[in-house]
Structures are given as C-alpha cells and as structure tokens.
Amino acid sequence: MKPSYPSTATPAFLGTQNPLASSMPVFLEPRFAAMTPAELLTHFRLRAVTNYFPLKPGKAKHVASAQPILNNEFTLNNETHRLGDEFNWLHNPSPDLEWLIMLHKFYYSRDLALAYDYSGDEGYADKWVALVGSWIEQVPDGFVNSQVTGRRLQQWLLAYHYFVPGRHCFKITADFLLTLLSSIQSQALFLSNNLTPEGNHRTIELSAIFTVAVLFPELSASASLLAFAQRELLDNLRHDFLADGVQNELSTDYHHTVLKNFLRVRELADLNGLALPEAFDTVIRKALEFSIYAHKPDGWLPAINDGDINSYLSLLRKAQRYYPGDALSYVVSQGAQGKPSTQRSRLFADSGYCILRSDWAERPYADGRYLFFDCSDLGFGSHGHYDLLSFEMAAYGRSLIVDPGRYTYHEHDSDGVNWRHAFKGTAAHNTIMVDGKDQMAYRCHEPVGPQPRAAVLSFESNQGFDFVHGCALSPQYEVQHQRSIFFAEAEYWIISDLLLASDAHRYEQFFHLAPEAQGQIEWLEAEQGHGIQAPDLLIAQARRAEVATSLEPGWVSPEYGVKHPAPVLSFSQQCKGSGWFQTVLYPYKNIAPALHVEGxxxxxxxxxxxxxxxxxxxxxxxxxxxxxxxxxxxxxxxxxxxxxxxxxxxxxxxxxxxxxxxxxxxxxxxxxxxxxxxxxxxxxxxxxxxxxxxxxxxxxxxxxxxxxxxx
Incomplete structure (x- = not known):
C-alpha cells in the first residue's frame, strides 16, 4: 500500500519523551531550536512541499532495484560488491576509486525512496535511515572531494522528500531527523569553504548549497548560505561556459551535467519566488542552443571527451518551461512541433566545435545526416581526450562513425591493459596518429606541460554545401595536421587530411565504427578504390600503392564500466616528409550504391x-x-x-x-x-x-x- 498522509493532529508516538528535548539544537534558527524534537518532526512532516521539484511516483522497477540494497549489495558503475552488515564506509572493495565515490554519492537512495513510495514498505525507509546514519557516524565532511558532498546532498534531499514531508513514516524518528539536518548544514558549510576552483564540480557544489539554503530556512546558516550561493552561482556561470555557450571542459556529457544543475537552480528559484539576474538566463539560453545542435537526429549525443553516450532530450523538455523557443521545441519533439533553427549547420567558434547536418526538415527526422567535428583544445580540467580534429558521424537513424567514449577513470590493469589510456589516447579517435604517438603525453588525470592546440581556419555553411577547415599542432612532433571537411549536397562528406612535415613520419588514420558493424564489413572491389562497405556506410579513398588499409579490433563504451567490441578501419603510410589522405564517407539507407573513387x-x-x-x-x-x-x-x-x-x-x-x-x-x-x-x-x-x-x-x-x- 502507499505511505499514508498524516492528519493535522500530532501522531501519538511523537509525544514520547526524547533525551534530545532538553538540549537546544544550535544548528537551527532560535524559533525552531526552542521546539522539542517531537515538535520539530511534526513541523517538517506537515510543512508544505510546493517549494521542491515535483516528485515522480514509485514503480515496481524501483522495488526490484532496491531489493539488493537491503542486503548491502551495490551495483555501481556496472560493478557489484556485497558489503557486510556493519561495513566500513572508508574501505573500497574495488580497485577503482570511482566505485567508492559512487557509494558516497548515494544515488541508490532514490531507489529506496521510490520503492517506499510504491509499496509503503517501511523496510526501505529503515534501510535509508541506517545507511545515512552510519555514514554520518563514520565519515568526515568532504571525504574524497567536495563534488561528492554536493551530489550526496542532492540525493539525500530527494529521498527526504519521499520519507518526511506529507508522510507518516515511522522509521523517520525525531532523533534521526535532527541528526540528518545537522549533517546537511555541516556539509553545506563545508562546501561553502571548500569549493572546487572551477568546472562542473563547482557548479554541482553551488547548486547543492543553494538547494539546502532554499529548502531549509529553519537552519541557522541558511540565510548566509543562500546569499553566498546566489553570488557565486552567477560568477561561476560566467566562467563555466565559453562565449559560444559550450561548457569549458569541452565534454558533451559534462556540458549537460552543468546545464542540468543550473536548470535545477532556475526551477528552485521559481518555485520559491527568488529572482535571478537576466545574465543568468542569457548564458543558459546559449548553453541550450549548443545542446540543440549537439544532439544527433536520433536524439542521442556523441560522447566527445569524457562521458557516456546519453540523450538529454528529457532535460531540454524541462528547460522549455523556462526557456521556450521554436528551435528547442523542434528538437525535443523530433520535428513534430515548433520550428527548426534558422542555421542548418553551425560553428561554435570559441570552443571549436562544429556541427554539419542536413536539412532540419528531413523526414523521418532521425534520417538526417549529421557530423560533429572536434576542432577544439583539450578543455579545462582532466576530461579532455587526445582527439584534436576527430569527428563523429550519423545518418538514417544510426551512429556510423563514433567516438568510443571513456569506459573508465582509473588505470588498474589486471588484464594487462591500461584502459584509461586506451580510451583517452589518439588511436581511440577518428583522427590521425603520427609515429604511434598521442597528441599529448599521456596522463590519467589533468595534463602537465605543453598541450596540443587546434584552430578553425575557415567555416562556410551555404545553401548547397558546408565546409570547415581546421588545423592542429602537437608538442609531441613537428607535424602540422590540417583537416577539411566538405559536406556535399547534404548527402555525403569528403575529408581531406594534410600532414605537413620536413622529416620522415608514419601516419595512421582511424575510423571507429559502431559495434553493430562487427562482422558485417566487406572490402570494396579494387576498381572502386581503397575502403569498405559497412552497414549503412561506404568509406573509400582513391587507390594508392603507398597507402595500406587494415581492419583492427576496437571498443566502444556506451557507459562507465561497459565496453563492446567494434571494428576500426585504418589507412596508413610511411612518408619522407609531408603526407595526405582524402576520404569519401557515403552513408546510405538500406541499399548501398556502387561507389568508385579515383584521383x-x-x-x-x-x-x-x-x-x-x-x-x-x-x-x-x-x-x-x-x-x-x-x-x-x-x-x-x-x-x-x-x-x-x-x-x-x-x-x-x-x-x-x-x-x-x-x-x-x-x-x-x-x-x-x-x-x-x-x-x-x-x-x-x-x-x-x-x-x-x-x-x-x-x-x-x-x-x-x-x-x-x-x-
């Protein structure tokens, strides 16, 4: 049965004498500190909840997801560990630090809360109380890093709204509620004094501080925390996004992580009657504009730099309430509503990201041709891959040439492979490797020393074609890589690679295909040129004796900890100096045309x-x-x-x-x-x-x- 909603009368069990009643909780405003614990519990149970995000109802799937958690069995980042009854929060059973980080972020508390909402079973509340209580007992504020604290606060506050306001959950006692509120304020104060200097972590932390301050005016530090968050959020917003609206870490996934947190701030401000400056909305609109173009016609995002393969159309749907617009509505509805952007293709000049696509009016909408060109630097922080001048391409509802994703953040190599390097390195991207070297000396986290640089030299989007020309320089070698991409008749792409050098070098060009192409590739006939026929895609170059072609094993990671085998097409040559490649990428639907390419x-x-x-x-x-x-x-x-x-x-x-x-x-x-x-x-x-x-x-x-x- 569903959890019951209390009447306005105080439940009888709250009248029980509590040992905390004689002491004033110093973390509360005086009026609330003067209340007994039982009165405080009643206050928070009966308090209106219209100032928080609308709560989704629990479903049977949440019960299924919550069941293992009742037994301390946690599947995080696709890795499962069963912890003891009295487990140590500071011990990591995994070689991957990210597993412990996920444990401390408490994302699984959502499943417990929604399972309780669906079933009314107090066992889910009991487990949440036990986990939160033991965490508070064992773990100091700021353990691991500040962004983990921010994420945890967001998850605790979500679960709180399923267990406390408007609910009569017997497992939420006055003692626990006071302990919870004290810890929430303590963690928010820790964040205010230990913000990450820049990037998506800082945004998450400020969003959490803002949320705590808005939702709990009863806390003694709420007023000062709110003033702090409002001041810092706008300043952080201006630094977090480049002038073209792209988040400065240059990750498509983290762009939307940051956007999601700022949209949470916008929604909470609206729900609580707080005004945000016009400059806030100006930046968010630019960030949304990039998202409109970055989403592929099938609704998914390319995983440029660190991140998973995701779709954020649901986030854009929420954004429509505060930032309505024809172009946003058009993308969210997959062309069914609104009007398309006036520009078919778009260069985001400050980031160096460029999207070349066919007409927005394509029907079916998902059949549109799309190419995301990465002519950017590594970006702020540690999430950049060594992928300058790489690209991802999709057509006819399928991703055909893909960025393989991130897979992992750690270097544990029990199978003899440094998978962090394998997915971050140049060979894992659709660009050119020189002499077997990455574009940047590999580091697991933030780069050290000189970094590779990229620049867009020219861009034109006209009625019958698109053209973009970029270049990249690496501190690892003398070669200048120039790549131009021509989008012909909104039908197919021609990629021209020029490698300028004075010394001898080996050049390897990579095209990472989707996992669906595994075992489905045929070589072109000799008279057609060098290349392959893959599902829905032809790749061809004019035949040259000095260029070797090969199919190599590769991987694509749709989400953290998961990887699927996928083929990689490689063209390579040894040159005494400069070299070049010119490649035709011809997507097709159902039946492949005959393609012949000659110089x-x-x-x-x-x-x-x-x-x-x-x-x-x-x-x-x-x-x-x-x-x-x-x-x-x-x-x-x-x-x-x-x-x-x-x-x-x-x-x-x-x-x-x-x-x-x-x-x-x-x-x-x-x-x-x-x-x-x-x-x-x-x-x-x-x-x-x-x-x-x-x-x-x-x-x-x-x-x-x-x-x-x-x-």
Whole structure:
C-alpha cells in the first residue's frame, strides 16, 4: 500500500519523551531550536512541499532495484560488491576509486525512496535511515572531494522528500531527523569553504548549497548560505561556459551535467519566488542552443571527451518551461512541433566545435545526416581526450562513425591493459596518429606541460554545401595536421587530411565504427578504390600503392564500466616528409550504391601540382535509379592560383561539380572562388573578390564572403 498522509493532529508516538528535548539544537534558527524534537518532526512532516521539484511516483522497477540494497549489495558503475552488515564506509572493495565515490554519492537512495513510495514498505525507509546514519557516524565532511558532498546532498534531499514531508513514516524518528539536518548544514558549510576552483564540480557544489539554503530556512546558516550561493552561482556561470555557450571542459556529457544543475537552480528559484539576474538566463539560453545542435537526429549525443553516450532530450523538455523557443521545441519533439533553427549547420567558434547536418526538415527526422567535428583544445580540467580534429558521424537513424567514449577513470590493469589510456589516447579517435604517438603525453588525470592546440581556419555553411577547415599542432612532433571537411549536397562528406612535415613520419588514420558493424564489413572491389562497405556506410579513398588499409579490433563504451567490441578501419603510410589522405564517407539507407573513387591530376602553369598543394577526386555514385559523376577539388595552400583539372579551370579553395549520367551539370558549389570555367564556359569572374557560388536547377547564386560586393 502507499505511505499514508498524516492528519493535522500530532501522531501519538511523537509525544514520547526524547533525551534530545532538553538540549537546544544550535544548528537551527532560535524559533525552531526552542521546539522539542517531537515538535520539530511534526513541523517538517506537515510543512508544505510546493517549494521542491515535483516528485515522480514509485514503480515496481524501483522495488526490484532496491531489493539488493537491503542486503548491502551495490551495483555501481556496472560493478557489484556485497558489503557486510556493519561495513566500513572508508574501505573500497574495488580497485577503482570511482566505485567508492559512487557509494558516497548515494544515488541508490532514490531507489529506496521510490520503492517506499510504491509499496509503503517501511523496510526501505529503515534501510535509508541506517545507511545515512552510519555514514554520518563514520565519515568526515568532504571525504574524497567536495563534488561528492554536493551530489550526496542532492540525493539525500530527494529521498527526504519521499520519507518526511506529507508522510507518516515511522522509521523517520525525531532523533534521526535532527541528526540528518545537522549533517546537511555541516556539509553545506563545508562546501561553502571548500569549493572546487572551477568546472562542473563547482557548479554541482553551488547548486547543492543553494538547494539546502532554499529548502531549509529553519537552519541557522541558511540565510548566509543562500546569499553566498546566489553570488557565486552567477560568477561561476560566467566562467563555466565559453562565449559560444559550450561548457569549458569541452565534454558533451559534462556540458549537460552543468546545464542540468543550473536548470535545477532556475526551477528552485521559481518555485520559491527568488529572482535571478537576466545574465543568468542569457548564458543558459546559449548553453541550450549548443545542446540543440549537439544532439544527433536520433536524439542521442556523441560522447566527445569524457562521458557516456546519453540523450538529454528529457532535460531540454524541462528547460522549455523556462526557456521556450521554436528551435528547442523542434528538437525535443523530433520535428513534430515548433520550428527548426534558422542555421542548418553551425560553428561554435570559441570552443571549436562544429556541427554539419542536413536539412532540419528531413523526414523521418532521425534520417538526417549529421557530423560533429572536434576542432577544439583539450578543455579545462582532466576530461579532455587526445582527439584534436576527430569527428563523429550519423545518418538514417544510426551512429556510423563514433567516438568510443571513456569506459573508465582509473588505470588498474589486471588484464594487462591500461584502459584509461586506451580510451583517452589518439588511436581511440577518428583522427590521425603520427609515429604511434598521442597528441599529448599521456596522463590519467589533468595534463602537465605543453598541450596540443587546434584552430578553425575557415567555416562556410551555404545553401548547397558546408565546409570547415581546421588545423592542429602537437608538442609531441613537428607535424602540422590540417583537416577539411566538405559536406556535399547534404548527402555525403569528403575529408581531406594534410600532414605537413620536413622529416620522415608514419601516419595512421582511424575510423571507429559502431559495434553493430562487427562482422558485417566487406572490402570494396579494387576498381572502386581503397575502403569498405559497412552497414549503412561506404568509406573509400582513391587507390594508392603507398597507402595500406587494415581492419583492427576496437571498443566502444556506451557507459562507465561497459565496453563492446567494434571494428576500426585504418589507412596508413610511411612518408619522407609531408603526407595526405582524402576520404569519401557515403552513408546510405538500406541499399548501398556502387561507389568508385579515383584521383584526378591537377596542374598549374603547365606543371603538375603536388598533393600537398591541391587535390582533386572523381566520385562515381550509381544507385538503382540515379547516376552521379561528382568532381571535388580543394586547394591547401593560401593564396589563389589558377588550377586545371579535367575540363575545369578555377581559382578557388574548394570546388564541387555534380553531373548526371550524360555529363549534364546538375550543380556547382564553390568556396573562396574568383574564377571558374567548366568545359570552356566561364561561370565566374570575380578576381580580387572571393565569393561563394551555388548553381543548381538552372539558378546561379553568388555571395560575398569577405564583406565585398559580389561580381
């Protein structure tokens, strides 16, 4: 049965004499300190609960989850340990410190509270009281670190609202309630004096202080804690997010951890009639805007840097109440409500994150093509991976090229593998490794010494294409890595990698496929080029004798402590100096087209142009109903030179031409172009004024890219 709700009369058992009644609890405001413990218990039971988040009802699944906890059996981070009846909170039965941290965060108290709500069984309350009571007896404030304290307070306060206000739970005694309240204030005061300097931990800690102060005005320190939290939260908010709205640790998962805690502050402030400054809402709106773009069409987030593969659409749904907007509604509803963002693709310039995607109006919504390009530095703190210029790609409702995730935070190698390094290192990402080295000297936690740096050199999102060009430098080697990504016809991607060096190096390019591709890969025929056909994805390069291809075993970790085998496609070459790769990524739905990729020679002033200066590809795509002859050109060197290839003469950084089976031109896309001739026909003469050119369906559109008037 459900827990009963008390009448306004004081329950008879509260009249029992309590030994604490003769002493004044100094942690309470004078009016409440003057009450007897029994009166205090009655006060907190009968107090209104409209100033806290709406409580979800318990379900049968919570009873099932809570059962092992009754026997001190805890499954944390996918690792299970059974502790003794009188276990020591300071002892870690796991080699992973994160397990002990999770034990002290008390996330499992939610299952106990909801199991009680569903069943009315006092045994769940009894267990929560026993766990909290023994923790208070054994553990000093701040054990492990401050953010653990913040998380624990959040979980205790959630459980408290299931066991105390409006409830008649016999296991919550006056003695326990006073002990609990005293500990809550003590931990909040500890946090106020021991805040983490920066990052998501500080946000969690401040959110916990704010929550304690708002929910318990009866505590003697509440007023000062509230003033402290309000002051520090706004300052922390400004430091936590970059100007483009991305959280400064540059983790997609921790971005939403921070966003969730600030949204909790916003909701509690609203429930309790507290005003927050306009600057607070301005930053949150920017953070939500990044979240809108970062979510893939299937509703999931890529696990960039440390974090799990998660969906935060439910969080965005809650945010709609305070930050309504058409774009937010559109993403939350998967295109069923609201209106899409006005920009199809987006560069977040301060972080270096770039999302290239197909039209928001794609139907089904999940079929949209999506690529997340990581042209960022490592970020603040210890959560950055050595993944500069990596990316994740999804299409037709599936993640096809993925970031493998984090798996673990510790280096225990009982199986001979340092899994922290294995998932954090450069080889675990969709980028290029030089001489078998990480982009940064490996450390389990925060980096020490010079760090690799990345920068976006150019970005263009136009009606018929997207183009982004970035570069990365590592202190581990002399090589400069430049990567450009061209999104053609909102259909497929062409990735051009240039590696500039004067000494000999080995270059390895990695593409990490989803676990669903395991055992489902076929090599392309020789005439198609180097590459593979995987489920819903073709990967191809023009065939080159100096480039070796291989399929290697890899892993993908959807959540902490869990990893699944997944294949990794590798292209590698040994060069005396500079090197390059050019790769076509063609996603498809159900039936793969025939794809053929060949290199095209490029000349300038009658001389062959080296690949480190410019590259051109011929891409033949044949499906059951259509045939496309695509041609792609990219110039790597700054400054415009006249280039010749096939029947084309151009001065441009990027050029894409699509022809039909008969050779008729269907579309032309050009970026930073000043001159263009195709088949002897001049399409553009804009010398000295680089422009974007789009031609499709008989319509020609020319747009300036430098503020000048188009020719």
């Amino acid at each position: 095209i020679s490029v000349t300038s002033l009658g001389q062959s142009v080296p690949a480190t200066q410019a590259l051109a590809l011929s891409i033949l795509i044949q499906s059951e109903t259509t045939t496309y002859h695509d041609c792609f050109f990219v110039a790597h060197q700054p400054g415009l030179t006249e280039y010749h290839f096939a029947d084309v003469i151009c001065q441009a950084q990027v050029l894409f031409i699509r022809r039909d089976a008969e050779g008729g031109i269907l579309s032309v896309r050009a970026y930073a172009a000043e001159w263009l001739e195709i088949g002897g026909r001049k399409l553009l003469d804009s010398i000295g004024k680089p422009v974007c050119l789009n031609y499709a369906q008989g319509q020609l559109q020319i747009d300036a890219i430098d503020g000048s008037v188009p020719a």
